[in-house]
Amino acid sequence: MASHKARIVRPLSNVSRDEWRIKRYAILADGRTYDDEIAEAATKEAIRRLPLAGNLNDVDRNHGIAIQLIHFAETAVVSPVFYWKWGMVLGHIDQMRAQWREPTNFQTGVREVVGCIWEMDIISFEIKAWKERVLNKSGSIDDLVTDYLNHSQVA
Numbered sequence: 001m002a003s004h005k006a007r008i009v010r011p012l013s014n015v016s017r018d019e020w021r022i023k024r025y026a027i028l029a030d031g032r033t034y035d036d037e038i039a040e041a042a043t044k045e046a047i048r049r050l051p052l053a054g055n056l057n058d059v060d061r062n063h064g065i066a067i068q069l070i071h072f073a074e075t076a077v078v079s080p081v082f083y084w085k086w087g088m089v090l091g092h093i094d095q096m097r098a099q100w101r102e103p104t105n106f107q108t109g110v111r112e113v114v115g116c117i118w119e120m121d122i123i124s125f126e127i128k129a130w131k132e133r134v135l136n137k138s139g140s141i142d143d144l145v146t147d148y149l150n151h152s153q154v155a
Helices: 036-049 117-135 141-149
Strands: 008-011 015-017 020-028 062-072 076-079 081-085 089-092 096-099
Touching (some): 008 117, 015 036, 020 117, 020 141, 117 141
Parallel strands (some): 020 062
Antiparallel strands (some): 062 076, 076 096, 081 089
């Protein structure tokens, strides 16, 4: 087994489409560079796959807030997508994966994979940020979520 080595993590601009607000990150493996076209294709596919967006006060569905990781990995572009529902639950769609020979053509990857260690580091940060900036503060829900969306992990 190879030893763990940190990867570059870049917060990307948030995206608002089809009632979803998506907080995005790029992760870069050694030798890989960020590409806007690939990131846009990943986000377009994520929006296609996400369920119908709920709203912040919807206790029965999701809250229309998602986290997308676009991992420019050694073997492929992998893009796990998670979303908040029921206040304290993190849902996810099946792993999205594009081979490097067609890096904007996202297919379903390994369904049982939630994410790799680099991706889960970001999700761990996002869980803590959701607790601290939305669940454990007072104020209007819109203001709290805006604060959450503007607070990103910087590696």
